[in-house]
Amino acid sequence: MTELIHLTAAELAAGLVAGDVSSEEATRAHLDRIAAVDGELNAFLATDAEASLGAARAIDERRAAGEALGALAGVPLAIKDVLVTTDMPSTSGSRILEGYRSPYDATAVAKARAAGLVSIGKTNMDEFAMGSSTENSAYGPVRNQWAVGRVPGGSGGGSAVAVGAFEAPLALGSDTGGSIRQPAALTGTVGAKPTYGGVSRYGAIALASSLDQIGPCARTVLDTALLHDVIAGHDRHDSTSLDFAWPSMAEAARGGADPASLRGLRVGVVKQLMIEGVQPGVRSRFEEALALLAAQGAEIVEIDAPHFEYAVAAYYLILPAEASSNLAKYDSVRFGLRVVPEGVGTVESVMSETRAAGFGAEVKRRIILGTYALSAGYYDAYYGSAQKVRTLIQRDFAAAFARVDVIASPTAPTTAWPLGSHGGDPMQDYLNDATTIPANLAGIPGLSLPIGTASEDGLPVGLQLMAPAFEDARLYRAGAAVESLITARDGRAFWQQSPVFEGGAR
Numbered sequence: 001m002t003e004l005i006h007l008t009a010a011e012l013a014a015g016l017v018a019g020d021v022s023s024e025e026a027t028r029a030h031l032d033r034i035a036a037v038d039g040e041l042n043a044f045l046a047t048d049a050e051a052s053l054g055a056a057r058a059i060d061e062r063r064a065a066g067e068a069l070g071a072l073a074g075v076p077l078a079i080k081d082v083l084v085t086t087d088m089p090s091t092s093g094s095r096i097l098e099g100y101r102s103p104y105d106a107t108a109v110a111k112a113r114a115a116g117l118v119s120i121g122k123t124n125m126d127e128f129a130m131g132s133s134t135e136n137s138a139y140g141p142v143r144n145q146w147a148v149g150r151v152p153g154g155s156g157g158g159s160a161v162a163v164g165a166f167e168a169p170l171a172l173g174s175d176t177g178g179s180i181r182q183p184a185a186l187t188g189t190v191g192a193k194p195t196y197g198g199v200s201r202y203g204a205i206a207l208a209s210s211l212d213q214i215g216p217c218a219r220t221v222l223d224t225a226l227l228h229d230v231i232a233g234h235d236r237h238d239s240t241s242l243d244f245a246w247p248s249m250a251e252a253a254r255g256g257a258d259p260a261s262l263r264g265l266r267v268g269v270v271k272q273l274m275i276e277g278v279q280p281g282v283r284s285r286f287e288e289a290l291a292l293l294a295a296q297g298a299e300i301v302e303i304d305a306p307h308f309e310y311a312v313a314a315y316y317l318i319l320p321a322e323a324s325s326n327l328a329k330y331d332s333v334r335f336g337l338r339v340v341p342e343g344v345g346t347v348e349s350v351m352s353e354t355r356a357a358g359f360g361a362e363v364k365r366r367i368i369l370g371t372y373a374l375s376a377g378y379y380d381a382y383y384g385s386a387q388k389v390r391t392l393i394q395r396d397f398a399a400a401f402a403r404v405d406v407i408a409s410p411t412a413p414t415t416a417w418p419l420g421s422h423g424g425d426p427m428q429d430y431l432n433d434a435t436t437i438p439a440n441l442a443g444i445p446g447l448s449l450p451i452g453t454a455s456e457d458g459l460p461v462g463l464q465l466m467a468p469a470f471e472d473a474r475l476y477r478a479g480a481a482v483e484s485l486i487t488a489r490d491g492r493a494f495w496q497q498s499p500v501f502e503g504g505a506r
Contacts, residue, residue: 004029005166006501009075009223012169016063016074023056023063023074027118030076034121034167037500041143043161045081046088047121052076056118071250072226073116078168080159081122082129083109083214084203092205093125093137093155096330096337096358106203107238108172108214108231115230120168123158127360128327129176129207131155132429133422134183136362141419144187145500146459150416153183154429159217160187165500170227171217176207177315178411178436180215181448185411185462188450188494190224190479191217193436195469196443197242199228200235208322209240211315211440219495221449221480222257225249228472242470249476256477259485263297265478268404272308273435279414281454285461286410289451292485293408301404305396308438310389315437316430317373317386324370327363330355365426394442401468406478409435411448411462439466447475450494451486460494 004026007015015021031049038044059074084090084102091097105113113119126136134142134157142157144150145165152161159171160183173180175193184191192215199214206212216227228249235241255261269290274283294300332338332354339353359367373382400407412432422428439446448462463482467474487493495501 005033007169008220009072009169009218009226010220012075013072023059023118024053026074027052027056027076027120030120030168037165038167040148041145041161041165042140043123043142043158043165043167044078044121045091045093045124045139045158048088051087052118052120059116059118070115070230072170072230075117075170076120076168077112077117078121078123078159078162078171079109079119080156080171080173081125082174082205083172084205085109085119085122087119088122090122090205092129093127093139094358094360094363095138096354098337100336102203104203107200107235109203111231111233112172117170117230123156123162123171125158126155127363128205128323129155129174129179130323130362130366132178132182132432134158135419136360138360143419144416146188146498147416149418150459151186151419152416153186153412155179156217157183157187160184160189160191163217163219164189164495164498169218170223172227172231173215173217174204175213175215175440176211176319177433177440180217181436181446181462181464182412182433184217184448185450185464186416186460188460188498189217189219190221190447190449191215192224192228192472192475193439193446194228194232194472195242195445197240198244198246198445198472199231200238200241202235202237206326208319209326210322211319213440220493221476221483222250222253225253225476244470247473249473252473252476253480256480257484259296259481261477262293262481265293265298265406266301266404267293267298268301268303268400268407270303270305270308270400270407270409272305273409273438275413275434277413277431278410279454279456281456282410282412282414282461285452285454286463289463289482290408292489293482296481296485303400303404303407305393305400307389307392307396311393311438311441312430312434314386314389314393315433315441316369317382318390320366320370321373321383322370324367324374327367330358362426390441393438397438397442397444405467406474407466409464411435411464415454415457415459415461435464444469445472445475447479449479449483451482452490452494
């Protein structure tokens, strides 16, 4: 019998309905897996086995009583620590929130619980989601399950590694400039950034409010779509939440499983996203994927988006400016860490000491940059100009989608790099977001799925698909078709090729 941890979420859900397995058994199997391998990977910041098993038993009892349950009821779920929860600490990877417990659940978490998913832990992340490698966590770096000496990408490396290492079949993440999609690419998993406003941000510890989006992570496109269906929808607690009747993403994924569905699909390739520095193995895998699409009848169209080359610069003015405002609440007075200097401290000195001790280097760097960009005399020159560039990028997308149905690019320009190899140079990390940032600036959906490994290092390569706002289902349909082509080419699913499929992390 296939090990429980190796079942997809869809397979596990079917087994739960059929009575072949209980939620308690599935939850225990994944908790045992976490205990066995997470000391090496550091994907989780908190678990509570007793609470998780209790929740699983409650689902089993409800199912035994004949109660109608959600499609994923009883399936274990990992939660990025950017989402607040009542049952475990919510730290956003920062010392300044060490041990903090929220009085309420984030909406995405509450929806998952209502659907019967079983929370098994909070995943590690770059502090306040600031980073592209998950090396900036106050609680230590996450290690890539494909090669433990490599980064998993960031800021959501914990969620990506959790699903990739079979510690959880599903995970929730957040994506501000690629923090779901880029880790998915580097770990060989699947991750989706929904249309901005498609999933409530209520209860997500804010980084940049106009960019942040909560989304699903899994090992397959269908599993990702199933979790997307659970968390999507309007939320009156979130003023940016869209009141829209979303179609079923799972139905779209199932409909796209036949590669014939690609016939006639117009796929745009933005030349500005094929940036200098794309690793040769990444480029060749991307071109192979395009050839597979073309062989199925898709039309490949080159797109010129002239303002995309300014996306990274605009993003790294908008994000720090919004972050400096959002992080002002961590002042030592209302909640979180408090450091009191020797002697009698003033409010200002306590705040200064607390923020100095509680924030890491990258958070401090972005707060300083953002405060400068918003300061008198510089607002129009920096933040205002960046917002104008954002509008131009949105117009480039609109022009592109007048010609094509989806846009394709490498999710990340390189495969996973060695831990510590960037030597504290933030610019190297910033440029690794170059292909994912435009979707956040425009508020459109994006999906990353694995398409093979690079010839140079044998590490995963991700394909990014983007669609117009509200067309998330289109991505799942196309993504499922690409996934089926990759599976047919390789003779097995990509996640089954992972070095941890048969044993521990390498």
